[in-house]
Amino acid sequence: MSQQGSVRKRKDASVVGKSKEPAATGIAAPRDPDLDALIKANLEVKSPDVEWDYRIAITVITLLAFVTRFWGISHPNEVVFDEVHFGKFASYYLERTYFFDVHPPFGKLLFALMGWFVGYDGHFHFENIGDSYIDNKVPYVAFRAMPALMGALTVPVVFDIMWESGYTLPACILSAFLVLFDNAHIGQTRLILLDATLVFAMACSLLCYIKFYKLRHDPFGRKWWKWLLLTGFSLSCVISTKYVGVFSFVTIGSAVAIDLWDLLNVKRRQGALSLPEFGKHFAARAVGLIIIPFFFYLFWFQVHFAILSRSGPGDDFMSPEFQETLSDNVMTANAVTINYFDSIQIKHKETHGYLHSHPDRYPLRYDDGRVSSQGQQVTGYPYADANNHWQILPLQAGDEVPGRHVKNNEIVRLRHIVTNTILLSHDVASPYYPTNQEFTTVSVEDALTDRFNDTLFEIRIENGKPGQELKSLSGQFKLIHNPSKVAMWTHTTPLPDWAYKQQEINGNKNLGQSSNIWFVDEIPSIPKDSPRLEKQERKVKSLPFLQKWFELQRAMFYHNNALTSSHPYASEPFMWPFLLRGVSFWTQNDTKQQIYFLGNPIGWWLASSLLAVYAGILAADQLSLRRGVDALDERSRARLYNSTGFFFLAWATHYLPFYLMGRQLFLHHYLPAHLASALVTGALLEFIFNVEPILDEATIKAQKKLTGTKKHLPARQKIVGQSLLASWAALGVITAIIIGGWYFFLPLTYGYPGLTVPQVNARKWLGYDLHFAK
Template identity: 50%
Template structure:
């Protein structure tokens, strides 16, 4: 107990707090910048994000599943340190030194952001009202964490993601502290800062939506409280609060988020490796794009080669027939096979036949959007046809075959409509840029293919069939080349006047909408297996890590794994919090109040907010089918570090109550406030935990920094769990 709770301890002064904040920041900087030049080779996902930095410098368009802010920052850092963008980051292990890449300067940006995250954690705890020692403990769980250090020393996105996520939580706490000073300039400042940093978090990775979920949940609780008539607020006052939050936490973040893409599109103005992901209209806005430079109008009687946009196979036919029976016993039409073939040969040649009379010359001869055509297979002189017969591999889809040119008995089954993607009436069909769907007139199915190969009777080529879902994204085709026209002339020999190849315009919002949709689709499609991919259930317990880099000659390796002691402390803190709240709720059912009201309010409001942040950044991963890794847990781990400090404070403090006066909305009243005395015992416990965390970090640091020369025995000592797939282990623990 203390005699005068209002007089601060010498260890709780502002000056001492600044000293501690500087100390934890120095430790974070030291650990993240130590040996930043090692290894001087491409490590793990630097193959992607280093490459993207080069594309920004060369202004070449690329496609990625993540929003652009963190990559823009890396590109700016690369430009600032003199990177010319010529190194292609082709594979893990490529040498930076031999290729004169200023990689240390680029890595310095994520290292700095990772370091600055630590004092933000410290400041968050202090602003929430926790003692200096507790704030330093939570900060040390991040500063001395091997996973945070390893991830933020490389050219990766997670340092920026976690940095802005921490700033979002800090800003919202600063805003909530001003709830009795509503609509003041400082209140607006921190509310707007929260929205700005939320946009930055989402601008780094799509998982930034989880930070929106965290803050959004807190805002809903806050507005629900204001709505209570017992608080004395009018509905007009409530709507003012709602409007302020909608403006600062929805409208402002949206504008900021859009600005990142506006800069992204402005910088990437030249054709690059990401062109093929985008629509033809988008590609034609890029300087030097193949679709813009080489596209030609397609005319009737042209002999063309058609290519599937997604799988890149050619529409192909040959003289072999479908077998009488398929393996499942179904009987086929025994017609001529139509398949998808990956190589270009003369069996890919098709001639466009008109279905109505055409004028002798002029624009009427150009094939246009919605025209109905026939496709004649040149080598076998037969028309493309589909009918209500099941395809070989997919009984729900229609078989494609051909019909002899002189056989007019099934004329209607050879009619197809050319539907140019996003086409307008009268729009000319073009090679390269004229992506289209070929729709069968009688049955309204779309020409389609998929990667599963046909049996040996079709030489393992891809199946072509009719898809009833005509709007399926994978039903898109394009004309790769015009082989010849009806006079035998190739397109470039026609002697036609060509229009100037000027870059076309496309509105920013159409570009943004198209890219955003593609990002979401490709994010969901990252389902391929990976040797280091793990499920979320493994992450809090650190059951696995990721091999970032190995070098066999000196037996060096970088293995991403957290500080086991720190991660397990965080898990225990979450469990203790759940136990405390559960026990308190049960006791109160029997009219027993084991926790003083002030302490309980802090536990629910402050610690509860941190637990909500952890839950919002962790549990959504269980709903995902995409490829996941342990580094996806880092934002949740930071939240659990805040929980750990809060729970430790609860366990170590003693409490007394003393009267105070509170001014709120013009009224002054007295109440009892609970004062917590951290005491000498608390400093001792936190000092011991800090020491143990430091020793644990140092022990596992060879795996974090890629220290050379560890013997198999030394590697074995650091493999504390059999699920850690370390390299260069001793024979009794060799990893697969």
């Protein structure tokens, strides 16, 4: 939705009566010329008001936010839930050790920055939940202070979004309180986790865009550019923390698209734009909201690569070429060139299973009735074994040149040493994949006669150059069956008992699949004193930044999409708005203390209910308009569709896309959408009570001077005052209930005090799987 807001000095420039100016984000509505004259006259009568009541409220709310986020932040003094990941990553940054994660680097770099500030060296690697921070001398409070700071600042940003959008003080307070006293927002921001940074940056992007849009009548000015660029920077921080930050781009992008569509209208109030002028608007938004954020996004990866210069646990996720850019890399340091007739062990990169064979044969028939070749079994085996040894042979018997190296794209054969048979693939369906080819072995005699072609395989080194030598460890390759052009492949589903539950090896027709990659793990035939094993001094190589970035992006997206395994605390998106399930973060058996990630049920149910109410109001309004009944004044409708509609759009774009994802999902994924629902709730409080700003005496005098009205405005003031009083009363009741819900679930959020069995059961409102309930 496009965004439009009243000016910040609301008390002297606010609309009056049935004014037609939307007070917040939205599509511009027709404006009464007398209203413009009124505002101008009012500004001449009175100096700007500082809105002391709003300032006092945001100050108090900010202080409360810091108290609720920082209170008892040192408890527990043990590793909690996903601190095992993000605390570990901060330590790796400080040690400059390369690691791999599916999330972009910005949020993790902030943790490393905090560790650097306090002089931490990264010696503790957060291996297990429950490990003691005190015993290991970890400045964990400093680490936790970073997300707590972000979480505390999010609350006044929510207030400011409502303030900048022109809402009355009760609406601003309600939206802020729904985040301030929400147990999920508090719990997620008191631990070494990324979501506090994500939610804060998302809220800042909404605020900055509202400020930018309010300057639409003064385009290309200094402030206009400032807020446009700050919107882009906020968006870059969102997506640089987690990839779900793309939902914020969709929110702002939708608002920008509607705004640009309005600028194309030749009947605009402010006059039609020429196509060159429209092009300037389009280009400015493209630069500020797409190009510059993208460069910031790349910048954090450049910092990431610059810091992580040493070999580490993330090496295995990257190509050998990438690993050569890291110092102390074991793989490239120990790589040995492979010669023909070497005995080698071939290992699958993804599953770490060895290419294996043994004398047992495939059964005549599989469970589904299909017939096999009854050939010797070829499987994947996870442990070192003599049956993993294969001799690499040249294509022709006459190629037996001593010491000749195996090179890229050469045709080879593999002899299984223990059974003296040759590896073969043929047009017979594999045990589990009828579309994939079976792998087996045949005798040396058959391999030299009628089955010769079926034993030929091409060595295809990943990103290899013509004539490149194959090396152990660093030489990752695909083994392509030459006649049928299928790649040797395996997976983790075990075969039945007849194969000792080992991995199936088969021929995959999809040659481009990354899981087709293998490497030579060891060359057992080389004597330990052989000159071939002497290590030569290795120079660290360099790669262009974009090449490294593209490779890392591919790996991140692949492994992120692969997070499909079940988790005991995973939940479905339909559960989140109703708070049907939480997540157990930490338990202490001796004291019966626990941290259970759960929102404030009262606040979540209220916000979710009002989302449905909002949709119902829109449907009812559209239906009544169809029947010729206009129940709303233009100001209320403009704000309902534009401002509240923008907040509802933010909720929808941050929530509905999760239904399309196949990866693991948890309750914390709903936090950005919950923040947006809090904004909708505050806006509907104002709509329901039809609250408008009370005019001061100067405004009343200006209206009288323009219209000659002497009785209408005081009567209007009385009605507005009653509506505002009712909204304050409603706010008081709602706030009391919200705070009560927060306080009731507080022991589960802060991890103390411990609860008795009856107290735990009293908090299982929707059957939450809490600990110590018996």
